[in-house]
Amino acid sequence: MGSLKRWEQVLERWQDALIARVFHSDPVELLDSLRGECDNHAVVCSESRVVVPNAYEIELASGVHEELARHTRQLGQSLMDTLARHGEKNGYEWAGPLTVRVTTASHLPNGRYRVSSRAMPHVRADAFPSAAE
Template identity: 60%
Template sequence: MGELKRWERAIEQFEQTLIAKVFGREPVEVLDALRRECDDHAVVCSHSRVVVPNVYVVELADDVHAEVDRNAESVGQELTDSLARHGEQKGYEWAGPLTVHITGSAHVPNGRYRVTCAPMPRIRADLLPEDGT
């Protein structure tokens, strides 16, 4: 069990280092904002079931997004992985497949970033049009 905890800490340290390199001064704030958004939108369905939204959007100020844009996919995946671990620790059930998208915006309220979330249910593959769109 101790070995597993050590690996988890090493992975979290790696993620925080990567995100710090990309976001610069505010990686912990963004991660905390994601976790807070998740916690704030948790819906208690029963004593053993808490459902949380599964789609999160991190809107960055345009200048920050321009710096992050070339690594947006890997940073988005790292943020998704970090949020997934947070949800696992809290015992949350996601409303569908978990994703974190990074976008740019000229209208973030604090001039740096904004985090929003929404539940997006699973989409059954047999209900998609034949052309896949």
């Protein structure tokens, strides 16, 4: 059990380092935004059942997205793993298969990123509808 915990800590440090490298800043802000999006849209169905959205989209400023073009899938997977651990820790039930998609947006209020979510029972990352739909 101890080696599993150490392995999880190594993975979390690697993910934090990847996100910090991508955003040239502390990854805590983005991860907190992602977790907050999940927590803020939790629906308590019963004492033992809390359902949260399963489809998350992180929109990046155009310049940041261009820098990441080769790594967006890896970043999305890393963020999805972090979110999955958060959901497990809180006993959340996903509304469907969990996915995190990293996209670009030309106009963002803070110029860096925006996090959104929705409940989509049947979704794949490559079939995620755009915000315009």
